[in-house]
Amino acid sequence: MHDASDQASPSRLVEQKTVPALFDKWIGERIPVFLGTNYLSQELPFSNWYRFKEAFSPEIVKQAITEHPVSVETCLDPFSGSGTTALTAQFMGISSVSFEVNPFLADLGRAKVETYDVKEIHAAFDEIMAVAEKLGSASDVFSETWLPETFVEPGKNGKWLFNVDVAHRVLTLRKAISSLPNPAQRRLFRVILGSSLIENSNVTINGKGRRYRNKWQYRSKTGSDLMRTFQMRAAQCFVDIEKFSLKSATVANIELQDIRDQNLCFPKFDVSVFSPPYPNSFDYTDVYNVELWMMGYLKSRENNIELRKKTITSHLQVTRPFSVLAEKPASLMQALFELEKRREHLWDKRITGMLETYFFEMSNLLRRLLTSKKPKGRVWIIVGNSQYAGVEIETGQILAEIAEDMGFSIVMNEVSRKLRTSPQQGGAPKLGESILVLG
Ligand SMILES: C[S@@+](CC[C@H](N)C(=O)[O-])C[C@H]1O[C@@H](n2cnc3c(N)ncnc32)[C@H](O)[C@@H]1O
Structure with a gap:
């Protein structure tokens, strides 16, 4: 994988299509120094309605749309979070469909894209x-x-x-x-x-x-x-x-859904831009649960467990069955091999099971995206690495290999910046965050 510097290359930010005036009015004159999560988005109108640390910058969505080889009619985000993809697409006059499992976050996104008198x-x-x-x-x-x-x-x-x-x-x-x-x-x-x-x-x-x-x-x-x-x-x-x-003249649907539900119908899309939970044992249900309880989205402990079970297997907060990929890519095999060698240093022995299940679930999602994308459709994924017992899990690279094996082409695979490790690893600044573009 190409390990880029902390800055996006200037060429990435060149616009190839006219960006609607409404978008410019929203974003102002800022020029981002990197494209990824937690970059100044919380200062923008609508984005500042609620402080969601894991939000990515609207510029990444804009780039996905403006660089697309054909004109974009529909955008898809399977992990809506605070609704950045839906909101940005709306500002650019492009309709979108998003999914989100956390009911407070789903409402947050919906509230931003709604039409009001x-x-x-x-x-x-x-x-x-x-x-x-x-x-x-x-x-x-x-x-x-x-x-x-x-x-x-x-x-x-x-x-x-x-x-x-x-x-x-x-x-x-x-x-x-x-x-x-x-x-x-x-x-x-x-x-x-x-x-x-x-x-x-x-x-x-x-x-x-x-x-x-x-x-x-x-x-x-x-x-x-x-x-x-x-x-x-x-x-x-x-x-x-x-x-x-x-802006709200453009349709933006945000549905409350577990993306893993096989009955879920994905729309045909031109561009899908998303950031899944990273496999870093961080449970959003936990971190953002003050709103869930106080606003009555959760009413009992059982509700809480149920919601945790609906989230992608990126944490160990609930016990659930693990799954494994039939064909594992080389980078995942290597990571699992290294983890096995350091097994006694893992803070929880279920970590390897969690990681295998995470990539199994992401692989299922990628397969569905492959069949739902239009012929020239592209998938933009912003995802961070994680680390356990000193072994770095190169999430972007593993997803790239899984995607390539199932028939996607790799348009871009870059590490955009270094993250801190998750709290379990002491928070040292050294992990990569990838921008992966699949065609
Ligand atoms: C990294 S955040 C997305 C941030 C988003 N790009 C933004 O700018 O706000 C990942 C989101 O995926 C959601 N999520 C986790 N598991 C999910 C599932 N099974 N189905 C749908 N959404 C899920 C989490 O609740 C979280 O809001």
């Missing part, structure tokens, strides 16, 4: 405020909701995520939002409230997961703080919606 969302906001005010200190909000013990004061072992006044206000607003008759508006305000949570909690979320803040015991956040954040965020979203109202 600005006057009506202002009225809906006033309605929420009025209903929340009426509900006031109604005490039954807690009795109607089951939350893990650690979530609300007094918590567990002297620790909790939300002071009771904040949690009460969240649940009251949730109730007020659910009284809105319009489902798209309900979704928008659920997303806004969901995005207001972490700031008013005692924890932060970063690449290593959830952490209690320094001196969190002295934070004393209240329901009024939560209310202020909710109002500010709503105001920001309304500005974006109004400023870019023209």
Whole structure:
């Protein structure tokens, strides 16, 4: 594999087609120094509605579309996350279909690509405020909701995520939002409230997961703080919606789905741009579960386990059967051989099973993409390597070999930048992130 520098070569950023003015208005004048995940996207309108660290930059989607040899009619993203592919395609006037298994993230993406009547969302906001005010200190909000013990004061072992006044206000607003008759508006305000949570909690979320803040015991956040954040965020979203109202003329479907479901119907697509979970034992259900619980997407422990089981096998948070590829590519064989030699150093003996299953599932996905792509269709994959017991798993290279064996051609296979290793390996900066383009 060609190990490129930390910068995308300037030629990659040359535009071959006219980019719609609406896209330029959204992105402004920035020139990205690399194309990959977690690069300044959170500063853009819509992208800044919720801090999703694993989002990639819209420029990678733009590049996939503008460099495509024929004109692009349909884009596909099997792992929508915060909805970057759908949103970018929409800004470029191209229809898209995306899938996402996490219901809060699916709603986040849908809320961004939805069409709204600005006057009506202002009225809906006033309605929420009025209903929340009426509900006031109604005490039954807690009795109607089951939350893990650690979530609300007094918590567990002297620790909790939300002071009771904040949690009460969240649940009251949730109730007020659910009284809105319009489902798209309900979704928008659920997303806004969901995005207001972490700031008013005692924890932060970063690449290593959830952490209690320094001196969190002295934070004393209240329901009024939560209310202020909710109002500010709503105001920001309304500005974006109004400023870019023209974009939503283009269809962007985001479906709540486990991509591994064999009954799922993939559309015929020109370009598929996506970033799957990396096989680094990082469970998104876990890291982004504050919103899932507090906004009522999860109602019981069983719901939580069920959702974890629906995610790609890139982590070991739930026990599930492992699968193996009948024909393994050389780079995967080599990695498994090295891991076997260092077996006693693995922090969990199931890691090799997890990796085999990850590539088995990704191989199934690639096969379906191969049959769903149009004759000149291309698949752009942004994926990171991982490391266990000192053995680097070259995810991009392994996927490239699997893809080539099944009939894809390799248009590009580059390591775009070095990532940190996952928390389990101490977070040292040294792993590659690949951009793989299949034709
Ligand atoms: C790396 S993120 C995608 C980020 C996205 N490109 C963006 O810019 O926001 C991977 C996503 O895949 C989702 N996912 C994991 N397993 C899935 C499955 N079986 N089906 C569909 N989505 C899944 C995760 O919930 C996560 O949101």
